[in-house]
Structure formats: structure tokens, C-alpha cells
Amino acid sequence: MRIFHIATVADWEAARTSGAYTTSTIGRTLAEEGFLHASRGDQWQGVRERFYADVTDPLLLLVIETDRLTVPMVEEPVADSAETFPHIYGALSPDAVVRTIPLDGRPLPEQTFSQVFLGEVLRRVVLALLVMGIAVVGALVGSAVEPTLGASVGLLVGLVVGVGVALVVHRRR
Known part of the structure; x- marks a missing residue:
């Protein structure tokens, strides 16, 4: 809030x-x-x-x-x-x-509830896409390194890294 x-x-x-x-x-x-x-x-x-x-x-x-x-x-x-x-x-x-x-005396732009809500939704969608993209890259790298379990491990590592990056980006906003 x-x-x-x-x-x-x-x-x-x-x-x-x-x-x-x-x-x-x-x-x-x-x-x-x-x-x-x-x-x-x-x-x-x-x-x-x-x-x-x-x-x-x-x-x-x-x-x-x-x-x-x-x-x-x-x-x-x-x-x-x-x-x-x-x-x-x-x-x-x-x-x-x-x-x-x-x-400084200038009027601030008014934002409606819908504008604020949609802006927050858009930020979160972009962060979710960032997490998914990093997870997919992790899976691709993992499968290239180790063909059997590499994709799963890479996906998991990518997901953890992606969530960490998203949290850092969200907190700095």
C-alpha cells in the first residue's frame, strides 16, 4: 500500500x-x-x-x-x-x-483507480514474464550441459534466479 x-x-x-x-x-x-x-x-x-x-x-x-x-x-x-x-x-x-x-504549485496529473490498477497489473505481468524468460533460458542451458536432468535443474535454477531478479526490480521501483 x-x-x-x-x-x-x-x-x-x-x-x-x-x-x-x-x-x-x-x-x-x-x-x-x-x-x-x-x-x-x-x-x-x-x-x-x-x-x-x-x-x-x-x-x-x-x-x-x-x-x-x-x-x-x-x-x-x-x-x-x-x-x-x-x-x-x-x-x-x-x-x-x-x-x-x-x-511547486503545478497541478499533479490525476490518476483514476483504473489507471493505477492497470499500471500495477502491467508491472506484475512484466515481472512474471521476466521470471518465465529467465527460467526458460535456465532450462535451455541446463539441457545443453546435461541432457537427462539438466533441463529440470536448469529450469529450477532459472526460476529461483528469475524470482530473485523480479524481487530486486520490484523493490527498486
Whole structure:
């Protein structure tokens, strides 16, 4: 799952240098707040309008992959609202941030659910084809080396290597 956090460029650069992002929200640290504020895809623009409208420092939208978090993330209601927001209980590792988007006043392209869904499906299909291709190459190499069991062993080795490559490619995205 992806969640979002609005950060100043200066805070993000400091986090990349130190290896830990600890700004909860504008003017508040993790130590002061107890968690880092985050939002879902349908919430971050409202957060920007409510809390960051007067901020003159350059801002970034941090796109966070929750599978990469090394600390707990909890969906919690906020005061005076029935709406819940994701809260990150600990320092955010820059490795969990899969993308940064400058918020320089230009409108961001809107993506529909279908576009996001189809994009994710396409990425996974390409990764599956990559795994299958590496497995087939392994089988061909194995059968050339050892005619009896080589194809089976090569297929298995190719499959393991292919899954490893796919995982590395998926995590770096």
C-alpha cells in the first residue's frame, strides 16, 4: 500500500543524509508528536490545502511504500473527525520512500483507480514474464550441459534466479 507525507525539501535532504526522517508535520518533530503524520491518496491534497497553504519553503510529496516501513503504521481517527489517517510510529527510513514529487504549485496529473490498477497489473505481468524468460533460458542451458536432468535443474535454477531478479526490480521501483 502507498501512503503520502508532505515534507520540506530541506527536511527531506537532511533525512537522506542522516538516514532517518523525523519531521511529523510542519513545525513538529517525531519526538514532539509521537508519530509521523501521513495520508492516503485521497487525503494528501486536503492536508496540503489545510496545513501547508502558507508554507513558502519548497515542498515535496513523499510516496511511501508501507511494505518497506521498518516501524509500525496505524490508521487512526483524528480529533473532531470520523476520518482516519495513517500514522507512522517511528523514524521513516528513506528506503521506504519510493518516489518524491515536487509540489511547486503545478497541478499533479490525476490518476483514476483504473489507471493505477492497470499500471500495477502491467508491472506484475512484466515481472512474471521476466521470471518465465529467465527460467526458460535456465532450462535451455541446463539441457545443453546435461541432457537427462539438466533441463529440470536448469529450469529450477532459472526460476529461483528469475524470482530473485523480479524481487530486486520490484523493490527498486
